[in-house]
Amino acid sequence: MELFNVYPLVNITPVKALGATLWDEQGRDYLDFYGGHAVISIGHAHPHYVQRLQAQLGQISFYSNSVQIPIQAELARKLGQVSGYEDYSLFLSSSGAEANENALKLASFHTGKTRVVAFKGAFHGRTSGAVAVTDNPKIVAPFNATHAVTFVDYDLRAVAQVLKGGDVCAVIIEPIQGVGGIIMPSDDFLAGLALVCGAHEVVLIADEVQCGYGRSGRFFAHQHSGIRPDIITTAKGMGNGFPIGGTLISPKFKASFGLLGTTFGGNHLACAAGLAVLEVIEQENLVTHAAEMGDYLRAELLAHGQAQEVRGRGLMVGLRYDFPIKELRDKLLSEHRIFVGNASDPNVLRLLPPLTITKAEIDQFLTALYSLIPISEPA
Numbered sequence: 388m389e390l391f392n393v394y395p396l397v398n399i400t401p402v403k404a405l406g407a408t409l410w411d412e413q414g415r416d417y418l419d420f421y422g423g424h425a426v427i428s429i430g431h432a433h434p435h436y437v438q439r440l441q442a443q444l445g446q447i448s449f450y451s452n453s454v455q456i457p458i459q460a461e462l463a464r465k466l467g468q469v470s471g472y473e474d475y476s477l478f479l480s481s482s483g484a485e486a487n488e489n490a491l492k493l494a495s496f497h498t499g500k501t502r503v504v505a506f507k508g509a510f511h512g513r514t515s516g517a518v519a520v521t522d523n524p525k526i527v528a529p530f531n532a533t534h535a536v537t538f539v540d541y542d543l544r545a546v547a548q549v550l551k552g553g554d555v556c557a558v559i560i561e562p563i564q565g566v567g568g569i570i571m572p573s574d575d576f577l578a579g580l581a582l583v584c585g586a587h588e589v590v591l592i593a594d595e596v597q598c599g600y601g602r603s604g605r606f607f608a609h610q611h612s613g614i615r616p617d618i619i620t621t622a623k624g625m626g627n628g629f630p631i632g633g634t635l636i637s638p639k640f641k642a643s644f645g646l647l648g649t650t651f652g653g654n655h656l657a658c659a660a661g662l663a664v665l666e667v668i669e670q671e672n673l674v675t676h677a678a679e680m681g682d683y684l685r686a687e688l689l690a691h692g693q694a695q696e697v698r699g700r701g702l703m704v705g706l707r708y709d710f711p712i713k714e715l716r717d718k719l720l721s722e723h724r725i726f727v728g729n730a731s732d733p734n735v736l737r738l739l740p741p742l743t744i745t746k747a748e749i750d751q752f753l754t755a756l757y758s759l760i761p762i763s764e765p766a
């Protein structure tokens with residue numbers, strides 16, 4: 388049997404990785420400035436992470452969600468403490484799309500309504516429920532949609548207008564759009580959005596699947612604006628490569644048996660991975676480190692990166708050029724052995740290095756970038 392061929396692949400086979408470095412079969416090293424779409428949060432093969440997963444495998448990996456699994460409660464407690472959401476509860480799943488689908492389901496159960504408001508360019512996943520909540524041109528048309536969706540600009544009056552219709556269960560927003568090209572609504576917009584949702588009793592969902600877990604320089608990107616969404620979704624950096632998703636739920640939602648469910652969500656290994664990530668984020672002060680490294684990277688890029696726009700926050704950076712970045716991206720890999728990402732906008736280079744990235748590694752990336760785009764001469 389062959390693999391179903393849906394991913395465009397580069398001709399490199401990583402066989403080993405540590406921190407922000409990957410090695411291929413020939414022993415050549417690569418700098419990972421993308422982390423598999425922000426999945427690698429604490430760096431590849433972090434020793435604490437490896438040790439925690441190995442220890443868990445040696446203990447118990449039997450899984451059934453009809454028995455007590457203390458490590459789930461331990462993860463929920465730790466996530467509440469590190470994120471500042473101790474009063475919320477956690478539903479565990481295995482991916483970002485699932486985390487969002489469960490958030491939308493909860494919003495529908497809670498309000499008895501099914502319309503969702505989302506923002507142009509947003510991406511919330513590829514399951515049939517989540518794919519219905521993207522207008523990303525790369526995603527095929529929605530099918531079997533459980534929710535009707537209205538897409539709007541970052542315009543509070545436009546949002547309020549739709550909410551007045553009275554059929555909306557939720558507004559879902561990425562505090563920083565990832566796939567869309569690192570597009571950021573202002574903090575004031577997020578604060579206003581929370582007020583508009585509150586006034587119409589509509590559930591506000593912050594999709595932190597890509598921008599969360601310390602990447603923006605706060606634990607969750609929406610925390611820059613001071614809002615507290617009703618539901619927060621997370622995945623990617625949550626497991627540093629192990630599949631795990633989480634839906635963080637405000638106390639105003641009441642749980643009942645059978646309301647939500649999944650076979651693999653919350654299995655022991657996923658929880659061990661999730662705990663190891665949070666422990667390392669805390670021990671190594673990675674949220675502050677991401678803010679500091681992000682400031683350094685952005686300042687350099689603003690001064691010398693030759694981009695029309697330097698977007699994002701912390702270690703979630705988008706460079707918009709006045710040309711398609713495909714060749715630049717290819718050359719960073721083939722000539723400098725550096726992985727970077729693209730976005731649905733072909734002119735945007737997407738940078739999502741591990742939160743552990745060092746200044747020396749950032750300088751290595753900058754030197755490579757400047758060699759491909761000559762830096763501007765002082766006037």
Ligand code: PLP
Binds near residue numbers: 481482484487594598
């Ligand atoms: N939400 C956002 C903001 C994402 O970036 C993604 C994936 O790129 C998803 C949801 C879907 O996550 P997953 O691919 O784990 O289902």
